[in-house]
Structure formats: structure tokens, C-alpha cells
């Protein structure tokens with residue numbers, strides 16, 4: 001029985017990795033959608049596809065020693081999980097955050113397989129990171145850390161093998177330091193990382209891509225409900241790369257973003273968030289979001305970042321981190337009239353919150369589909385690097401837009417085909433899985 005196959009696989013994962021809760025959560029979310037697929041396609045069970053998909057092809061754990069500005073030695077742990085290469089070279093970001101461990105990197109790497117499949121590009125799945133906290137570090141400390149991280153990572157990556165990018169705590173500055181060090185020790189200038197600076201092989205629109213992509217995806221969902229962004233009130237959690245550019249695109253389509261956050265708290269500005277001020281605070285001055293409320297008289301600051309979901313809005317976009325939106329928050333959003341939740345972050349809604357959204361039949365765009373614009377544009381950066389060409393902003397943006405439209409159509413069709421027409425999370429898991437599984441079958445064991 002195929003539902004037994006799914007249950008057995010999940011059991012094995014939990015037994016083999018007993019401490020890895022985020023990883024269990026991600027696997028259980030995807031496998032939960034696949035029962036009818038397994039029933040219809042017995043060949044997947046015969047080929048052990050689920051066992052092979054849940055076990056990473058390779059995991060690398062390494063020491064990252066570095067010296068701070070006072071000469072004190074620190075040691076962090078670096079991780080790279082090369083999850084699945086059925087569709088292309090491993091591809092997925094690097095996260096620097098104190099919470100990083102194998103559970104978090106494996107959940108992200110596992111999600112990445114399916115997200116990358118949805119993009120329609122030739123990309124396998126991987127993820128990496130370190131339990132390093134970039135907050136409060138000087139530029140030189142960040143550079144030394146990135147160099148030490150790359151001193152080991154360079155052995156495992158290459159433009160045709162594994163192509164990392166940024167994630168939480170890793171932006172253009174960190175990618176620059178890592179790229180410079182890779183080039184120095186390997187003596188190769190190629191597209192081994194994406195999210196590079198524009199002067200040395202980066203793609204226009206990569207910075208904006210995840211946030212813009214999320215809004216393009218949401219626009220498709222709204223269109224299906226005969227509405228659009230015009231005059232909608234948005235609450236967006238986070239104030240990093242994804243959040244800022246989601247806010248920018250939504251504002252340009254006529255929406256009003258009324259609240260944003262960081263891990264310290266949230267700001268609520270009824271008149272609409274002044275994005276230039278947020279960008280300056282977060283991208284240039286690297287300050288906390290509470291500074292916004294000091295500069296904007298009518299803005300309010302709240303100290304618990306998760307309370308942002310209590311603010312009434314039409315559309316909620318969680319763009320900060322995993323499990324930032326629980327069932328209570330989900331119920332509150334619905335009670336306040338929220339009609340759409342679109343995930344910019346990876347797995348920001350707990351399973352219970354996801355159930356609240358699907359039961360209420362509001363528009364719910366799961367992260368692996370809605371935030372796939374970032375990796376899609378990384379894929380476009382890889383294409384430009386291979387061709388030694390740079391496309392214009394408008395060219396890249398147009399390609400990104402059409403990828404997001406295609407993702408929406410593909411997952412909507414898959415959801416309908418498997419008799420859950422309103423459930424885009426099911427549709428995303430099924431459409432993504434079928435492509436990866438068929439490629440794995442074709443390539444043998």
C-alpha cells in the first residue's frame with residue numbers, strides 16, 4: 001500500500017535523524033501530498049524513490065576557525081548538504097545564523113530540490129551554512145570568516161557541481177568575499193556562486209528576484225480571484241532581502257505595506273512604510289528596525305516580532321524565517337479578514353497554520369513555489385556566466401515574471417489533477433516531485 005510506503009519512509013527518517021525536527025517537518029509536509037501519486041505510480045516505490053529522495057547524496061561538515069579584531073580565536077561549524085542532483089548541479093543558498101544546524105540545513109536543502117524543480121531550469125537541490133552570527137561583526141571579521149569558510153568549501157563546489165548563493169545573513173558582501181577567496185585558491189573565474197556583484201558576473205535583478213517573484217506569484221493568485229494589489233493592505237515580516245523587494249514591487253502595483261519587522265520587533269505605519277528609510281537602516285547602516293519608529297512620528301514599534309500577524313491586513317507575506325507563523329497567528333489573520341498568505345521565507349508557516357489556511361480556503365502560496373524567483377534568477381545568472389554575457393534588467397525581470405506565471409499554472413494544474421483544486425501546497429509538492437522522480441528513474445540507481 002502506497003500510504004504505507006509514505007509512512008514507512010517518514011518513520012525511517014525520524015529514526016535515523018531523531019533530533020532533526022525541522023527536517024522531519026519538511027519531509028512530512030512533502031510526503032503527505034504524495035500518497036495519491038504513489039498509488040498511481042507503483043514504479044516509484046519499486047525504485048525506492050522516496051528513500052533516495054529523503055537521504056542527501058552527500059553531507060559535508062567542517063570546522064571554520066577565524067580570528068576576531070582583538071586576536072581572539074573562534075571556531076564555528078560549516079555545513080553543506082548536496083541533496084539531489086537529478087535535475088542539475090546542486091543549487092541552494094548559504095545561511096549564516098547562530099541557529100544553523102544539520103536539521104535546518106537539511107530541511108532547507110530538501111525543500112530546495114522541489115523548489116528548483118518547479119523553476120523549469122536545470123537545477124539540483126542543496127543548501128549550506130554556518131552557526132556564525134554576522135550581527136555586530138566588523139567588515140574585516142566578516143571577510144576573515146568568509147575566507148575561512150571557503151577554504152574548506154572550495155573543494156566541494158564548482159560551476160557544474162554545486163553552485164551556492166545567499167540566504168539569511170549572506171548577501172552581496174559575503175558572496176563577494178567568498179567569491180574572491182575561491183578565485184584566489186582555485187585560480188578559476190567562473191560562475192561558482194550566484195548573487196555576485198554586478199561588476200564581476202552578477203545578474204541584474206537577482207537582488208530583487210525573490211521578493212519580486214513572490215509578488216508576481218501572488219498577483220496570479222489574486223487574478224484568479226478577480227482582484228489585484230491595488231489598495232490592498234500588506235503585512236510583510238522581515239526587513240531583509242526578500243521582504244524589502246517584495247514590499248517594493250507590491251507598492252509599485254498600488255498596495256500599501258503597513259508593517260515590517262526584524263528579529264527584535266515590528267513597526268506599524270498606518271500611512272504606509274517608507275521603504276527608502278527601511279533600506280537605508282537595514283542595507284546601509286545595518287541598524288535595528290526600531291530606529292524606524294524613532295524617525296517616523298506616527299509609526300508604532302512592538303517588541304515581539306511575531307505579533308506582527310495581529311495587525312489587520314488583506315495580504316500577509318511571511319518573509320523572515322521558518323515557523324514564524326503558528327496556528328494562533330493564522331486564525332488571527334483570518335479573523336481580521338486576510339484573504340491571501342504568500343510565503344517569501346522557507347517554511348514560515350507551521351503545519352497547523354497551513355491547515356488553518358487550507359481549511360479556511362483562503363489563497364495560500366507555499367514558499368517552495370512563491371519564493372522560487374530567487375533561485376530562478378540565480379539559474380539565469382548561471383546561464384549568463386556560461387555565455388559570458390549580461391542581460392538587461394528588463395530581460396531578466398521579464399524571464400522571472402514568466403517563470404513565476406508558469407510555476408503558478410503548473411502547481412494549480414497538479415492540484416486539480418489530484419483532486420485538491422484549492423490546495424496549492426499539494427500541487428507544488430506533486431508537480432515538483434514528479435519531475436525529479438522521473439529524472440531519477442531515467443538515470444538508474
Ligand code: NDP
Pocket residue numbers: 166167168169170171210237238239240241242243261262263264305319320321322324344345346371372374375
Ligand atoms: P536576510 O538575512 O536578508 O533577512 C532576514 C530577515 O528576517 C531579517 O529582517 C531578520 O531580522 C529576520 N529574521 C531572521 N531570523 C529571524 C528569526 N529567528 N525571527 C524573526 N526574524 C528573523 O535574509 P533573506 O531575506 O535572504 O531571507 C529571508 C527568508 O527567505 C529565509 O527564510 C530564506 O531562506 C528565504 N529565501 C531567501 C531567498 C533569497 O534569495 N535571499 C530565496 C528564497 C527564500 P534580523 O536582522 O533581526 O536577524
